[in-house]
Amino acid sequence: MELSEKLTRDTDNDGINDTYAMVMNPSAFAEAVIMSNGGKLVYVDENGDYKHGLDDAEVVAALEWAADYWKTEFDLVPAHWNGHKDAFLTSQAAMYLGSEWESTTLTQDQMADDWGLVTFPKGPNATGYKAIYGDPGWVIPASYSKEEAEDIAFALNLWYGPVPGYDGPDDWKTVLYPLYRDERAIDETIAMVREPENSMVNLTIAISDSVNVGLLSSDVYWNKATVAESIEAQKGIWQAALDKVNAK
Template identity: 60%
Template sequence: MKFSKLFFIGMAMATLTACGGTEETAEVAAPVAEVAAPVAAETEEPVRDLGGLVVTIASWADIKEPEEKKSAQEEALWEYRHEMMEKHNFGFEELALSKWDGTLELMSTSVLAGDPAAEIFRFNANYNGSAKESGLAYDLASLDSIDLTDAKWSQSLIEMMSDGDKVYGLSLFDRPKRLIFFNKRLFEEAGLDPELLYDLQASGDWTWDAFMEISEKLTRDTDNDGINDTYALIMNQTTFAQAATFSNGSSYVAVDENGDYINNLVSPESMAALEWCADYWATDFDIRPEHWNGHKDLFMSGGAAMYIGEEWESTNFTQEAMPDDWGMVVFPKGPSADNYVVVYNEKAWVIPNSYTKEEAEDIAFALNLWTEPTPGYDEPDSWMTAQYPVYRDPRAVEETLVIARDPEVMMSDYALFIASKVRTSQAAEDVYWNRATPAEAVEAQVGIWQAELDKLNAK
């Protein structure tokens, strides 16, 4: 453990010892007189001194304390962090020690050389599987200094990073993917209530059928020249097909009862999703941008009423002053799903297993403190405070994000475990471009996928 790195050179750590208590008397059966009960001393739990440890997270970007805080909450957060670092005598930093796709190599080479480059390694979602299967990750479930059931941790990521009772990575809630942003002006111009999608989502009637019906109404030829002037959806076929598959209660890759990874693209639910996608693509409800990266710009300019994106993109729509008012809902649920499904591709934090139990406990203790909610803003709904300025209406926060943060609807994408070797979107691409039927497209991928899954299961 790197105890030689000191976060504050002049930091003096006061050892807190306090004893106190009050005398209590109790009536004791005695033949002569009442007898005073022994004095019970109450001792405060001693402060855990980490001995100047600086915990470094190896990442692909430096995360530093901002000189100017954006809010009272951010100010309070950093005050709390400094208080904890001083109290427990430790430092904390996140440094760009590798590229986004180089963390695994950095961890492997440094750990095997006996000198870990960091106490914690942050992995892009595409490499979570490799980190889990590397044999170099510490079992976090064996540590006492961190509670994996704490509501702040993503349970979907913990499940993904688990092998039986062992857990090799964790993450806070990340920002969800595959949400639908919608242009309220275009809804009104099509004769639809601009709050319609919120209302359908709230009632549980936001389904594939409703999506199809609304798409038809939103696709309009306003000047009767035979060419659509507005469309229902900005189309990215890869994103659309994945969202549809998950929304029908399925996935591309799943884990069976033996803990083996299996091809779930062949499941009835996945096949139904791809067939529904083919039906949607057979309509004229969607439009593609001229440039491969122009989907967001086309939505912001009013080219279509709906756009499937990631939750963080809400910041762009607000900061870039999208002229039209907009809202955000989850993807509609398919006929095989009991509830809405929201996709998460979180970035895992991994502690190398080269550290001793004592060292790993200290690292986990520091990480747990660093990720604690801001005091004064730690009520169950306090997270909403920072979200309101990012949206145009409160329903996106109080309804959509509440749904998205429900562990019951959160799902991680296990297909990322083979994404570096397999083009997992190939079946959807072949259907979209009319190169194959859904059944033919899936069948063409079975052998390719199985070869990589076999390798993964053999580790």
């Protein structure tokens, strides 16, 4: 909040902000806030069943803080759906909540200013900083035999694994240095979140479109519902989707 207040500026004193602290995607913001506070939207219990954590204290507290942030004038929602990065590139916003791979698109031609990469701030319930891993997992269909599946896994491991001669403990940094202006983004931020204890998997992507943090956050962002009302509205929808998965 303190940093956002400093970064949000009306430079020409016309009563309209010219630079905002953050370009806002409510769904991505809510997800980051929840997980950086140690909250789990979906988790697997001791029986191997999927459960939602919408009522968990960490999730509720995170969404309440997000709702407080959204009551300020610190964030900017772009006029068109794909304008989030453009707002950052054109200095309309000082911070952009994006994925690590997007470093490849912040080229010299697009981003004239220097930039860096940090994790989302740590929530009060968290024990450490967290990075969200949300890519789909690799799945081998059961139609393959055990031997065929092992051959596929072996080939995938060769393709996805480190190249011989470039598989030292710090060799992963080599391909990243040309993509960043600030080496601290690699040596500090990425090095930290590569550690297993600093990463979290967002399991909502593995369930269904009904289990979506965007559906949870959008009504709160647009002042259509309180956090408690939004959670209550989504609980039944999420539970029904999880019940289908658990029944398989």
